Amino acid sequence: MALKTTHAAALCAVLLAGGCSFAEESLFPASGTVQATTASTAPPALGSSNFDPPGVTNGAATGTYVGQKVSALRGDLQQLQGMLSQHNQGLQAIRNDTVQDSQRYHGTVAAINARLQVGTTPGNPILNQQWNAAQGELDRINEDVLKMTRLANEVTSSSALSAYLLESVRAARQLSGAVDEDHRQLRILEDETNRTTVLIERLLTELSDDINRQQNYVANERSNLNTLALAIKNGQLYGGSFASRPGSSIAAASFDAPVAAPRSAVSADAPLVTIRFDKPNVNYEGALYAAVKGALDRRPGASFDVVAVSPAGSTPGSQALGATAVRRNAESVVRSLTNMGLPTNRIRVSQNTSAAAQTGEVQVFVR
DSSP, X not given: OHHHHHHHHHHHHHHOOTTEEEOHHHHSOTXXXXXXOOSSOOOOOOOOOOOOOOOOOOOOOOSSHHHHHHHHHHHHHHHHHHXXXXXXXXXXXXXXXXXXXXXXXXXXXXXXXXXXXXXXXXXXXXXXXXXXXXHXXXXXXXXXXXXXXXXXXXXXXXXXXXHHHHHHHHHHTTOSSOOHHXXXXXXXXXXXXXXXXXXXXXXXXXXXXXXXXXXXXXXXHHHHHHHHHHHHXXXXXXXSOGGGSTTOOOOOOOSXXXXXXXXXXXXXXOOSEEEEOOSSSOOOHHHHXXXXXXXXXXXXTOOEEEEEEEEXXXXXXXXXXXXXXXXXXXXXHHHHHHHTTOOGGGEEEEEEEXXXXXXXXXXEEEO
């Protein structure tokens, strides 16, 4: 126990910012360490298939009505395969753009992280410019996803057309007045139409998978950029967004979180974090991030109560003013948590008054 306490005390000396205190057991995972990660995740792999159409076999005219029907259906298949070729070219071009945009985005984010790693000034304007560039690059990746979505709509139309064409080819085999050569050409045409249909379905499936992965990736990276902006503001490196953790759902960033049942001023469970707003511009966000990350490392499904605690004033007026001020501070803490990627559906807010409090403070509890 003495070794554990000594280890925790050493880590607290690094993590504590002015005005903050922490509960050891809630903060530290079982290993006793808090690991920082980069504020950007690797982009998801894109599909690599090429969807070149198989081609259409020519056939000699037989002079029958069925032979004329076969010729018309063959022309329809050629048009369909021409559409498939255009879809394939569009897909490969979008994939190439997405890879290049992702490389630029991650290069910019890596440069920001490298500068934060060695230390920098709060609100460094160069890092702010790089952050704006990263935001623009992520917007371009999002535009690539929109291009994929538009392409998927076009492929869906081609898929419906291919299914109709395949049924038409099969129906032509039931027509009367055909010669053996008509049926031979119909069998070839049916096989080629079927292969084309399968290829279109594979393209649509792979494209849909790419869209889903890229949409999730962009959403996570937007949350990571919010956390990175917070790190630039304070001039210190944080880790990845809490929204990137497995099982976390991304919610809109807002401090208007659900209201919790009021906690007693003297609670049986110790707060994870106590932030005392005893001076202007309390720099609490780095320590808050480390504390919440430690709690989530230990309990990934944890939620948090943010409690605004105001001192008991000598008059009702002074007490009301103190309650208003600490409420604003609690809203700032909730905003910080949501900017770090913590979903609002895992945050509850409440307020109480304590005779023991010397100044307004915000307590964060794990539940």
